Amino acid sequence: MEPLGTKKKILDSSLDLFSKYGYAQVSMEQIADAVGIKAPSVYKHYKGKQDIFDSIFVLMDERYRGQIEKMQMHLEDADKDLNLFENITEEFLYEKVFELVQFSLHDEYNSKFRKLLTTHQFSDSKIANIYTERYVDNLLNYHKKLFEVLIKKGVLISGDVDSMAMQYVTPVYTLIGICDRNPDSEGECMEKLKRHIHQFNEVYRVDRR
Numbered sequence: 001m002e003p004l005g006t007k008k009k010i011l012d013s014s015l016d017l018f019s020k021y022g023y024a025q026v027s028m029e030q031i032a033d034a035v036g037i038k039a040p041s042v043y044k045h046y047k048g049k050q051d052i053f054d055s056i057f058v059l060m061d062e063r064y065r066g067q068i069e070k071m072q073m074h075l076e077d078a079d080k081d082l083n084l085f086e087n088i089t090e091e092f093l094y095e096k097v098f099e100l101v102q103f104s105l106h107d108e109y110n111s112k113f114r115k116l117l118t119t120h121q122f123s124d125s126k127i128a129n130i131y132t133e134r135y136v137d138n139l140l141n142y143h144k145k146l147f148e149v150l151i152k153k154g155v156l157i158s159g160d161v162d163s164m165a166m167q168y169v170t171p172v173y174t175l176i177g178i179c180d181r182n183p184d185s186e187g188e189c190m191e192k193l194k195r196h197i198h199q200f201n202e203v204y205r206v207d208r209r
Contacts, residue, residue, distance in 0.1 A: 007045045009035045011059065014052045014075070019112045022120040023053060023127060057130075060109040067103045072098060076192045078145035085146060086155055094197050098190060099171065105179055115180060135173065140165045156204045164204065 013034035017026045017112055019146075028049055032039040046052045073081055073096070085093075117131040143165040150156045175189040175196075204209050 006035070006037070006041075008054060010042060010045055011056050014049075015056050015109065015112050015116070018056075019116040021117070022123060023049075023116070024120075024124050027122055037092065047174070056109070056113065057200075060113045063109055064103075071099055078142050078149065082149055082153075086153060090198060090201050093201075095193050097193065097197060101172065101176060101190070104109060105174055108138070118177070118180070120139075120195070139169050139173075143168055153204055157209065158204055159172065159204065168200055 010031060013032050014026070017030055017034060025051070028042055029039045031049075031052070034040050035042070042052075046055065073084065088096075104114065114135070117127055117135070121128040121131040139164075144161045146158060147159075147161045147164050147168075151158055151161070172193065175193055177188045179189050
């Protein structure tokens with residue numbers, strides 16, 4: 001459940017500041033000024049800057065999970081998605097990936113939080129660890145497990161699942177990054193996304209050989 005009133009204003013303003021300047025560079029006084037309250041008033045709602053950051057992460061994660069549930073997917077458990085992908089058409093696969101990319105680009109919290117992690121991962125070890133877990137390890141591990149099962153089922157040809165996961169995931173996240181830097185390129189990037197999915201199917205699906 002999203003916080004209301006001043007609590008939400010604090011999170012919104014903090015996320016704006018964190019995404020622009022980095023978590024470590026933002027003070028509680030800056031947050032208070034952005035909200036339009038005195039610094040001691042912030043502590044009535046949150047214990048400190050870490051508590052604010054953790055609350056942003058929880059809210060972002062809730063929104064992300066809500067989107068995944070809406071798509072009837074389980075990106076933390078590949079086994080639960082096997083039935084979805086075993087007989088999925090290329091068109092339906094594109095629709096699923098497109099919907100997830102659109103959420104990533106246009107959901108306020110996820111978009112700003114991703115930009116925060118991307119921009120400041122090299123100057124803040126905490127940020128770097130969260131970035132690696134969320135946008136590298138989790139995505140690659142999910143697709144590795146999914147591809148392993150699909151290979152056993154005879155849907156995909158046999159291959160190195162680590163490489164297959166990187167070949168599938170990396171272009172998607174690259175296109176998201178391009179859209180972040182140049183929003184006007186979104187249409188072109190979505191066309192490239194469609195071609196990427198087509199190419200992956202052409203290379204790895206058994207029924208395309």
